[in-house]
Amino acid sequence: MPNEATLLLDLDGVSVIRVERLEDGTRRVHLATAEEAARACPECGAFAWKVKGTARTRPRDLPYGEHGLVLLWHKRRWWCREPTCPRTSFTESVAQIPAGARITTRLRQAAGRRVRDAGSTVIQAARDLHLSWPTVTRAFRASAREVVDVPLPEVHCDRERVARVPGETYMVDVDGLRPSSEYTFTVRAEDGDGSLSPFSREVTVTTLPDRPDEKPPTRPEDLRARADGSRAATLTWREATDDTGVTSYDVLQGGTAIHSVTDGSTTTYEIHLDGEFAATLVWGARHAVKVRAKLPDGHWGAFTPPRTATTP
Template identity: 45%
Template sequence: MSTHDTEINRDATRLLGLEGVSVTKVKDDGAGGSTVYVVTGEDSARACPSCGVFATRLKDYRTTAPRHLACGGRQVSIRWRKARWHCTEAACARRTFTEAIPQVPARMRTTAALREAAGAAVADGGRTVVQAGRDLGLSWPIVQHCFEVHAARSLPAEPAETEAIGIDETRRGKPVWKQNPDTDKWELVADAWHIGFVDAIGGRGLFGQVEGRNAASVAEWLALQPATWREAVRYVAIDLCATFRAAIHRALPHAKVVVDCFHIVQLAQRHLADLRRRLTWKQHGRRARKGDSIYTVRKILRRNKEDLNHEQRQLLKTELEHMGTYGKQIYAAWQSKELLRDLLHLAVTRRHVTPDHSTISAARHRFFSHVADHAHLPELVTLAETVEQWWDGIETYLTTGITNAASEGNNRLIKLEARNAFGFSNRTNQRLRSRCATTRRSRRETHPH
């Protein structure tokens, strides 16, 4: 073989990207791909896998065809001619062995590069197991195994320390029940609800998930985390869920609960809608129809006051005045909602200045005074009672600006992942895929290459 031919083979070896073998020739397979003939290029392949002694006695040659990644947009079919050796160590129980390299271990029909690409396609590329298998020519079980190996290597074993976490639940699928043969009672085997724990301020995605929707599940997951991690958590963002609050006080007694501002406004909007529907039925004995004053302004009532122009403000006031007393009560409820929003707008993230106690107290007093002036409206009283019960968490939000937006964003990604997979039949795979989907961005930033 000439020096020029040897250099060409070295270039082909580098292009193939398969360490441990050397390319001898490349042929066109006639189907748009290439057939690459290789031989073993590492002396360590002659070492006996049992005793480690280098063999010197050749038995015969075998040709295998491990599957590899495409090269240059063309499918590559490898033909590896490797030697079979006699182990000459008398104390070794193994008599013969075939050459193997780290990229293609013994009895492996795929290369490590192909398996890594399959796992990364699902964990980092957002592809489903089925699609990754179609693209790479692998079966579903092989791709799933590659994904699990890749996830175990790329996902941290313990959650990263953070000052604030978010807790929220998401529903996917249906609960699974099984009848106990001894008691004839139906018992819950798999819950449809999953509780997720996320990094609320660091953007590192989902830390973990547990089945269930109770305080015991939350407290148990928190208790299983390292003590240093629990001590670092100072704030926990949640929605208006008393179950989560009880679990936090039990597992993280030093942490402060932060109520998500979105759910406070959502609650106010819900009570306003309930009052509007109740008074509409009371006045008309039916739902609102086109031509009714309340029907004309029903969408304006859901808007924020700063988003309304002068004409819309006048329309709201005029139409509600046409309803008489009921219209004035609905307008008072809308004002209560806006006073509560004014209170939430004092948050440090909106004003870029930490509000002092007197400013917060004044805005809080305006809201409760307005509700007290309309105490005959049960929806407003219920709203005020809820705000009072959760005031510590609301005040913490005002001074820190922490929200549970990270949990809501992760829930969207989790549902999208499940929708792309056409659902999950295995809850463990569902949680693993969910965690990979929500941590892709942070893992790319940590390991950009």
């Protein structure tokens, strides 16, 4: 059962022996190896049983408190018991403090994430974490590779790969297809070892003909205009029709477009004097307005006959 100081430090693979306060207020934390696998030879994997000696290292860790912590790791050197192993001895190491490392793994990862995710500069991250800027730069590069080197799912068209996308992407545009043609698409995933998943279910898409929609939408009918007090007017009309659908309506006053109703299903629009179009209306005057419909490809239909409204 780990002691309370070990739980507080929360550094995997080591345990806290004792803590002492130095004259400058810094706390020195003495550590011992707590991971049984640390005495396995890194070359052959055999577990050692004979101690060769001891060593002490001072790995730097994440800032903790106003004065921080100084870690002092008391670790052992072991004789490898495998006669044929080219490595006769080795020193303990754990995942959070690899062999030869001067900083903990979690400190290195935190430095990289500060630049990659938090928008910090390399210099600022180095200053905050008490590291050199080359160390932070290397940490950032390693952290960036975690994103850049994510396995790329493959998109196949008729069993031929046409795209690879990042692992967190779930949509892709496929270009270069022939008009009026049928295509079958599938997707499969790839893991970090390069192993491929089975293909997804097939979906079939038929591309549209390669010709523009030259038929304009019908003219909006039954346009009506009604003054709503001295500051507003309300326009209504019957919905226009088209074989490809109507995407918006253009509202014009005196030959000038004053608004586009982007929802094609909307057939009521209010013009307010105290809003965006205040300069287009005058109190106590007659105002002529007309409407036309717009297609998805950008073509416009015919205008309605003008209608007038008089603001009081």
